Amino acid sequence: MSFAFSDENLTKIQELKKRYPSPQALCLPCLWMAQYQDGFISLDAIDEIGVHTTLPPMEVYRVATFYAMLRLEAPTKLQVDVCKTLSCKLCGSDEILKHLQNKDVKINHVECLGSCSTAPVMQINDVNYENLTSEKVDAILKELL
Amino acid sequence: MRECKIVSRKFEIPNSHTLEVAKVHGAYEALDKMKEYSPLDVIKIIKESNLRGKGGGGAPAGEKWELMPQESDKPSFLAVNCDESEPGTFKDRQIISKDPHLLIEGILLTCYAIKAKHAYVYVRGEYKQYQDILQNAIDEAYAAGLLNECDVTIHRGAGAYICGEKSALLESMEGKRGHPRLKPKQKEPEWFFGNPTLVNNVETISTVPFIIQNGAAAYREFGTEKSPGTMLFAMSGHVNNPGVYEAEFGTSMMEYINHHGGGVKNGKKLKAVIPGGISCGVLTAEECENLTLDYEALRGIRSSLGTGGMIIMDEETDMVEALKNILEFYHEESCGQCTPCREGTGWSDKILAKILDKRGTKEDVDKLFDLADVMNGKTICVFAPSVSTVLVSFLTKFRDEFEAVVS
Numbered sequence: 001m002s003f004a005f006s007d008e009n010l011t012k013i014q015e016l017k018k019r020y021p022s023p024q025a026l027c028l029p030c031l032w033m034a035q036y037q038d039g040f041i042s043l044d045a046i047d048e049i050g051v052h053t054t055l056p057p058m059e060v061y062r063v064a065t066f067y068a069m070l071r072l073e074a075p076t077k078l079q080v081d082v083c084k085t086l087s088c089k090l091c092g093s094d095e096i097l098k099h100l101q102n103k104d105v106k107i108n109h110v111e112c113l114g115s116c117s118t119a120p121v122m123q124i125n126d127v128n129y130e131n132l133t134s135e136k137v138d139a140i141l142k143e144l145l
Numbered sequence: 146m147r148e149c150k151i152v153s154r155k156f157e158i159p160n161s162h163t164l165e166v167a168k169v170h171g172a173y174e175a176l177d178k179m180k181e182y183s184p185l186d187v188i189k190i191i192k193e194s195n196l197r198g199k200g201g202g203g204a205p206a207g208e209k210w211e212l213m214p215q216e217s218d219k220p221s222f223l224a225v226n227c228d229e230s231e232p233g234t235f236k237d238r239q240i241i242s243k244d245p246h247l248l249i250e251g252i253l254l255t256c257y258a259i260k261a262k263h264a265y266v267y268v269r270g271e272y273k274q275y276q277d278i279l280q281n282a283i284d285e286a287y288a289a290g291l292l293n294e295c296d297v298t299i300h301r302g303a304g305a306y307i308c309g310e311k312s313a314l315l316e317s318m319e320g321k322r323g324h325p326r327l328k329p330k331q332k333e334p335e336w337f338f339g340n341p342t343l344v345n346n347v348e349t350i351s352t353v354p355f356i357i358q359n360g361a362a363a364y365r366e367f368g369t370e371k372s373p374g375t376m377l378f379a380m381s382g383h384v385n386n387p388g389v390y391e392a393e394f395g396t397s398m399m400e401y402i403n404h405h406g407g408g409v410k411n412g413k414k415l416k417a418v419i420p421g422g423i424s425c426g427v428l429t430a431e432e433c434e435n436l437t438l439d440y441e442a443l444r445g446i447r448s449s450l451g452t453g454g455m456i457i458m459d460e461e462t463d464m465v466e467a468l469k470n471i472l473e474f475y476h477e478e479s480c481g482q483c484t485p486c487r488e489g490t491g492w493s494d495k496i497l498a499k500i501l502d503k504r505g506t507k508e509d510v511d512k513l514f515d516l517a518d519v520m521n522g523k524t525i526c527v528f529a530p531s532v533s534t535v536l537v538s539f540l541t542k543f544r545d546e547f548e549a550v551v552s
Contacts, residue, residue, distance in 0.1 A: 016298075019263070019296065019298045020298075020338075021220070021337070021338045021340060022319070022320075022338050024319055024320040024321075024338075025300075025318055025319060025320050025338070026320065027320030027321075028300070028301065028302070028303055028317065028318075028320065029300070029301070031303070032301060032303065053320055055320060059321075062322060063320065063321060063322055066305060066322040066323065066480075067270070067302070067303035067304050067305050067323075068303070068304035068305065069270045069271070069303040069304035070303050070304075084470075084473075085232040085423075085470065085474055086232055086233070086382070086419075086423055086456055086467060086470050086471060086474075087232065087233055087381035087382050087456055089466075089467075089470050090381075090382045090383055090456070090458065090462065090467075091381075091382065091383075110271075110304075111230070111232070111306065111474050111477055111478060112230060112231070112232040112233075112234075112306075112474070113271050114229055114230070114234065114235045114238050114269070114271060114272065115235060116232070116233050116234070116235050116379070116381030116382075116387070116454065116456070117235060117379065117380070117381050117387035117388045117389065118387075119381060119382075119387075123271065126273035126274060127274055128274065
């Protein structure tokens with residue numbers, strides 16, 4: 001299985017190259033583009049990113065494995081990122097996690113989502129769902145699943 | 146309590162994130178004032194205001210700006226730190242989603258002063274929905290011809306706490322793992338691909354328009370002698386009205402919690418406060434009683450003001466569980482570069498799990514003190530020393546709770 005960036009992403013890459021002193025800076029932007037394009041970052045995508053950034057593929061791989069939000073495997077279920085850090089824990093994230101156990105989703109325990117005043121909180125597809133209760137979780141998942 | 150809105154002035158105005166509304170309420174007016182000054186004048190004003198970095202460290206911004214070369218054959222850059230990953234902190238998010246044009250205005254003023262032609266805003270990956278609002282504002286500013294002299298580019302992070310450390314942020318922007326760099330012996334700028342670069346927090350940059358518009362003295366009207374001005378303090382946890390509320394430095398902590406926060410949730414008693422994101426030493430309710438919110442007062446009781454994001458804990462909070470939660474965070478987020486940090490956070494986390502599981506012994510508590518010592522002052526960045534401070538503060542101030550669950 002080979003990987004190629006979409007035309008839209010190739011245009012974006014060309015535009016971004018003008019904005020940085022070195023193409024190496026495009027490593028994270030390209031990793032994001034690959035993840036949005038395929039849902040995850042394949043090894044072929046890593047090779048391709050190496051070409052655009054002038055970085056060795058192994059270096060791109062090192063970077064991809066460092067950042068928690070980058071996925072190297074294809075998702076099979078809806079991924080639900082639940083914040084488990086202190087403010088959310090004080091405000092009941094344990095109950096939300098427990099409630100999610102029986103749902104057909106991939107639960108991902110994540111660190112602080114920066115929504116501490118609206119805890120507990122979860123993030124699905126880049127959107128924060130705040131002030132959660134079990135009922136609210138049910139309603140949100142009903143819409144998304 | 147005196148109301149003061151310097152950065153949060155437009156937060157309550159509907160659609161203040163759009164250029165049209167922001168302009169009606171005075172956005173970009175400081176740029177006219179800027180034309181009266183030379184770049185060095187602007188730096189002088191910022192120095193006189195004694196604006197201190199609001200990302201956690203509290204270093205004087207003007208001194209950092211002065212390190213940037215006014216004459217150089219290399220291009221200068223500004224990197225705005227919007228990585229905001231410190232648990233309990235959610236203030237920069239308010240700025241980029243409610244008043245992004247204030248940040249852009251601050252960026253233009255700062256770039257003028259340090260002679261930079263390009264600014265990057267490093268936004269944490271988890272903030273995509275707020276990043277989109279900022280991107281819209283940048284697009285509006287380009288269309289209105291405001292960014293002819295200076296480009297602004299958003300660089301999105303991907304979930305790494307350590308990238309909020311300024312040199313790790315630049316490493317990340319250079320397409321590498323976010324590993325903090327060794328600190329130089331002498332004072333010098335930061336470097337982005339070998340080019341002089343200034344790194345400042347979103348809130349710091351967003352304070353600049355007020356200072357340029359109204360003068361250094363107007364800013365110093367607020368706050369204390371050594372901690373002048375205001376900060377977007379915040380509250381979360383066991384408090385009735387959690388949120389971000391701007392207040393001047395020197396405000397009484399309890400007055401702030403009671404006035405803006407409406408006191409502790411469900412009428413319970415206060416047990417402890419973590420004053421500025423979890424990397425600050427925990428405070429007991431007694432310590433908070435006569436405490437003021439400024440850098441000096443917090444340092445005086447061996448904690449720190451940090452990002453101003455307070456986590457409030459009521460009388461029923463299990464402090465062993467709270468510390469375990471914090472160590473889990475550090476264990477997960479240690480970048481792994483330095484052994485004392487990588488191993489120290491892991492061991493502490495495991496020992497706390499054992500204690501929490503009622504399998505701990507007194508020696509385990511002592512071991513945690515040893516680990517705190519191992520992590521302090523032996524690493525490249527301040528991540529591990531912060532863990533050390535937090536560990537020691539919990540273990541000494543709530544020792545009885547730890548001893549009650551060990552044999």
